[in-house]
Amino acid sequence: MKITRFETIRLGRHPDSLWLRIHTDEGLTGLGETSYAPRAVSALIHDQLAPLLLGRSPLDIERHWHSMFAAVNAYGFGGAETRAISAVDIALWDIAGQYSGQPIYNLLGGRSRDRIPIYNTCLSYGPNHDARAWMEGRAGQLAEDLLRQGIKAMKIWPFDLPPGPAGAETGAPEPVRHYLDRDTLKRGVACVEEIRAAVGDRMQIAIEGNARWNLPAAIAIARALEPYNIMWLEEMIPPDNVESYARLKAESRIPLCVSERLFTRFGFRRVVEANAADIIMPDISWTGGISETRKICAQADSYYLPVTGHDATGPVALWAAAHLMLHIPNAMCLETVRAYYGGWYNDLVTERIPINAGMLSLPQKPGLGVALREKVLNWPDARTEATE
Numbered sequence: 001m002k003i004t005r006f007e008t009i010r011l012g013r014h015p016d017s018l019w020l021r022i023h024t025d026e027g028l029t030g031l032g033e034t035s036y037a038p039r040a041v042s043a044l045i046h047d048q049l050a051p052l053l054l055g056r057s058p059l060d061i062e063r064h065w066h067s068m069f070a071a072v073n074a075y076g077f078g079g080a081e082t083r084a085i086s087a088v089d090i091a092l093w094d095i096a097g098q099y100s101g102q103p104i105y106n107l108l109g110g111r112s113r114d115r116i117p118i119y120n121t122c123l124s125y126g127p128n129h130d131a132r133a134w135m136e137g138r139a140g141q142l143a144e145d146l147l148r149q150g151i152k153a154m155k156i157w158p159f160d161l162p163p164g165p166a167g168a169e170t171g172a173p174e175p176v177r178h179y180l181d182r183d184t185l186k187r188g189v190a191c192v193e194e195i196r197a198a199v200g201d202r203m204q205i206a207i208e209g210n211a212r213w214n215l216p217a218a219i220a221i222a223r224a225l226e227p228y229n230i231m232w233l234e235e236m237i238p239p240d241n242v243e244s245y246a247r248l249k250a251e252s253r254i255p256l257c258v259s260e261r262l263f264t265r266f267g268f269r270r271v272v273e274a275n276a277a278d279i280i281m282p283d284i285s286w287t288g289g290i291s292e293t294r295k296i297c298a299q300a301d302s303y304y305l306p307v308t309g310h311d312a313t314g315p316v317a318l319w320a321a322a323h324l325m326l327h328i329p330n331a332m333c334l335e336t337v338r339a340y341y342g343g344w345y346n347d348l349v350t351e352r353i354p355i356n357a358g359m360l361s362l363p364q365k366p367g368l369g370v371a372l373r374e375k376v377l378n379w380p381d382a383r384t385e386a387t388e
Contacts (some may be wrong), residue, residue: 001057003055006020006045006049010382014314016036019316030367032285041083052068061291085292093320096367111326114326115326115359116326118358118360122134125344176211176212181182184222189228205229206232211236221255239258267287279308279309283310284309350370
């Protein structure tokens with residue numbers, strides 16, 4: 001079996017996402033995905049990575065990963081380069097599973113668990129208004145609604161942007177803030193208090209920082225939240241300075257979760273060895289695909305650290321992460337966005353991700369177990385490019 005064609009798909013309605021299909025001469029097609037700067041990632045796939053793999057066996061996944069990494073690392077591997085490798089790697093694992101008739105979690109060595117707890121990142125999309133609910137003073141009601149669905153953990157970013165401005169619902173990037181005013185601190189704590197008043201400790205609460213704050217501000221937020229039994233603090237400061245994260249960890253009793261912005265095991269190694277995190281959160285579609293994220297998880301396990309998969313990106317990344325989280329021994333939980341998996345994800349892929357009573361499981365289907373809907377290629381905002 002040989003790789004014959006690389007095909008990338010971009011959609012105007014989802015301008016940050018890129019999908020990849022790798023075709024073979026035996027009719028099998030693997031599906032991959034990544035997000036952010038899709039035009040740049042697509043160019044890297046077609047110009048740099050496809051020539052390395054065309055005509056070769058798609059089953060030599062480890063060899064291909066190192067060939068791709070060596071090619072891009074000659075000029076620096078972080079960013080679009082690693083996202084491109086991630087999409088290719090996921091698609092190759094999908095082909096391997098289809099070829100062997102096994103789900104990817106079996107190819108990895110089987111499952112450590114049959115299902116994994118999810119938490120809900122409270123974003124909005126379409127008719128779902130989870131973000132608006134907690135931003136507009138209905139955080140307690142939102143927690144009650146999630147519990148009715150069996151979801152026992154939620155993530156919000158109440159210290160991020162005040163309600164109203166563009167980007168507030170998604171935590172749009174902005175420079176680090178070097179001053180935390182009293183009103184922002186009080187507003188953020190009040191949101192957490194509202195959840196605790198409504199549902200007590202039945203709901204776990206994770207706090208997303210979106211790397212907004214400097215170290216003193218992050219410490220102030222952590223200390224203000226200590227009475228509220230917080231699940232974790234995530235990206236309170238940028239992950240670039242590991243020593244600062246270690247200082248933050250030493251100043252807080254709340255667990256620190258770090259960080260989808262890190263690339264490959266080399267990025268996570270510094271965090272783990274510096275005792276700068278309690279929970280490791282890689283994004284499988286950014287940090288090197290299934291092959292590399294598996295190594296990051298093993299790295300964390302050697303320090304007895306749990307792993308949670310990051311997903312606020314797309315349906316294929318969620319399916320890929322689910323396979324890995326069912327396999328690894330140190331999986332804690334998996335991020336999901338019910339506004340997405342109950343909405344636009346199902347417009348793009350052939351299967352709905354199985355979530356029931358706050359738990360995610362996967363069918364025993366070959367490969368990822370999901371494919372891109374063919375109708376997507378005919379949408380008027382679809383842009384495809386192929387290399388053969």
